[in-house]
Amino acid sequence: MLSQINSNFKVKQVEKSRISEVNYETLSFGKEFTDHMFVVKYENGKWQQGEILPYGNLSLSPACSALHYGQSIFEGMKAHRLAEGGLALFRPYQNIARFNHSAKRMSMPEIPSELFMEGLKQLIALDENWAPDREGCSLYIRPMLFGNDSFIGVRTSESYVFVIILCPVGAYYAEPVSVLAIENYSRAEKGGVGHAKTAGNYAKTLMPVELAKSQGFKDVMWLGGENHNIIQEIGTMNVFFVVDGKLITPEKDGTFLEGITRESVIQIAQDLGYEVTERQITIDEIIAFGKQNRLQEAFGTGTAATVHHISKIAYKNEIIDLNPEKHVIANHIKKTLESIKTGQYPDKHNWLVKI
Ligand SMILES: Cc1ncc(COP(=O)(O)O)c(C=O)c1O
Incomplete structure (x- = not known):
């Protein structure tokens, strides 16, 4: 060719x-x-x-x-x-x-x-x-x-x-991120361009992100759907949660960028023996899991940020605090992913292209 x-x-x-x-x-x-x-x-x-x-x-x-x-x-x-x-x-x-x-x-x-x-x-x-x-x-x-x-x-x-x-x-974020699941703004909707990596998708997030920052949060967790409660993604990352020892992540519905890190993390997690489910996830569920102490970890995935801990999730009047020091699964996956990228762990899916 x-x-x-x-x-x-x-x-x-x-x-x-x-x-x-x-x-x-x-x-x-x-x-x-x-x-x-x-x-x-x-x-x-x-x-x-x-x-x-x-x-x-x-x-x-x-x-x-x-x-x-x-x-x-x-x-x-x-x-x-x-x-x-x-x-x-x-x-x-x-x-x-x-x-x-x-x-x-x-x-x-x-x-x-x-x-x-x-x-x-x-x-x-x-x-x-x-x-x-x-x-x-x-x-x-x-x-x-x-x-x-x-x-x-x-x-x-x-x-x-x-x-x-x-x-x-170097690192994209200096420390774990606190996120605000924002009520009155949306990044993408079905039939739109949320799945495309186009400049306007980022421009429209800037003002709500500034708003979240003014309230003490580092980034925004985007919500969508008819009731504006379905979790899409965070800033420049896809999102994963560990609930009762199992990983869950939003299923692809065209409203968020389908991350290459997301796909790699799903594969690595499965290779390491963790259960991963892609499904529709609402913010109400995540807050409820947090209150019941069943939400053990939350992390974002992206090329720039790699696998990045989430320290806090806020929605309406609720705040769920997480302890990134206890994020064992995220760390396991992150270490494995980084080791594959640097040739220190077997590249069994042939992901690397040497130059
Ligand atoms: C909006 C958004 N979501 C998710 C991601 C993660 O995608 P990837 O893992 O392919 O970098 C990115 C980064 O590219 C992004 O900008």
Whole structure:
């Protein structure tokens, strides 16, 4: 299939790397970008030749369609240093499939998997020394696609720009998260775009998240359904609960992002012998389980956050406090997942793609 795309990208390298300006001891999330980026345009009904360029600003028309009408999608994936040396991507073809799923829903052209993967591999090969080797750190990959017509009027754009940038990152959250299951706002509903990774899905969450923060919570747990009580997800994570020693997580209903970490966690949990059920879960149930001391753990899952403890769940006048130090199952799964990603635990499902 590779023959159908032109993987002979134009490459313009930086004259001097910026890597010495980055303090790897204090890496946070999303602030540092590597020396290069991969850019490929879609014009005249086809993908043009890809380019690897010095990381830098893009030049856009003020009439750029994505800025006005929101045709903009992205992905989040990671490469890790392997214990044996070298780097590996974690389930990248899942991200590519989801990217194209989002593209389709937002009426955008799908990108050939080979073009995406070749651009990514060549970009990482060039900036490989930026990948951190500290525990808990990785090379975060941000592919994005946006409509680039210079045109005012609501219609599907005819031209697009696909870009991949890379960031060396540390932890996304510094500590366990407290969440507010919010009553008066929703992120997604059936028939909407909750399942697509599109920019507007995040924009609409910002104000309610600020509201939750002003009440002392770190993030929002999104609810939906007719009675606005069905749990969907949290911020940038899917959610799991441990009730009576068993894992439960919301079943896919198109209203939340179907996380690759979620799917991996379900598989790992089952491999480790835990029972996992995907089903509709209401916030009322979770509060009741909390009050009956049956809710033992709650955690979020996502590429950026990995497996992350939830310390508190609030809803209306109720607050359930959890003790992350006792979250044995979450820790077991997290450790196993991290060890698979870094080649320290058997990759029996062939999730790693070495670069
Ligand atoms: C809204 C939302 N939900 C869930 C997730 C988790 O998805 P994944 O595990 O594929 O990173 C993310 C992160 O990508 C997200 O942004």
